[in-house]
Amino acid sequence: MNTNLISPKIHGLNDYLLSTVLLAAPPLLGFDKQSQRVYKGFSLNLLGYNAFSDHPLAIKRMIPTEEHYRMDYANLVGLTVATFQEPVRRNKKVLLFHLGILALSAINVLLTDLSLIHISEPTRLLRS
Numbered sequence: 001m002n003t004n005l006i007s008p009k010i011h012g013l014n015d016y017l018l019s020t021v022l023l024a025a026p027p028l029l030g031f032d033k034q035s036q037r038v039y040k041g042f043s044l045n046l047l048g049y050n051a052f053s054d055h056p057l058a059i060k061r062m063i064p065t066e067e068h069y070r071m072d073y074a075n076l077v078g079l080t081v082a083t084f085q086e087p088v089r090r091n092k093k094v095l096l097f098h099l100g101i102l103a104l105s106a107i108n109v110l111l112t113d114l115s116l117i118h119i120s121e122p123t124r125l126l127r128s
Contacts, residue, residue, distance in 0.1 A: 004113035008065065011112045012055040018104065019047040025097065034087045035094045039101075042082075046075065072109045079105060 006014070022043035026036040053068040054061040063071075079102045082088055088098045 004111065004115065006108065006112045008112060009056050011108055012050060012053065012057040014104075014108045015046055015050040016057065018101070018108070019043045019050065022046065022101065026094075029093065029097065031094055031097075032087070032091070035091065038082060038085070038087050042075070042079070042101075069109070069112075069114070072105075076102075076106055076109060 020043075022039045026039045031039070049063055049068060049071050051059040052061070053063040054065045055068075079098070083095075083098060083102065088094055
């Protein structure tokens with residue numbers, strides 16, 4: 001089964017969409033200010049490194065694609081850890097939103113076709 005379903009270009013587009021959702025949805029959903037700050041941080045972080053990564057939708061190509069994917073894996077770890085933090089777990093609506101964001105983020109990272117950027121396996125990103 002081919003799990004490389006997302007091109008790097010679509011991955012970059014998904015990152016922009018995800019950062020927009022992370023920024024806009026919490027206030028619209030009535031999250032408390034502390035939860036809104038958590039997602040604003042994740043949003044601005046993702047927007048920042050995506051906008052300057054080496055892909056066709058970048059504002060300026062400064063960050064090598066391999067580094068972008070390393071940051072993606074670090075963000076997945078950060079999102080996983082945040083699941084257990086008080087602002088996320090104390091409110092069911094926030095927790096459900098968070099788990100959805102974590103799932104979409106993992107899908108975007110894990111289903112991206114890394115062979116198009118000359119990385120033969122995703123785990124190589126973690127070993128270097």
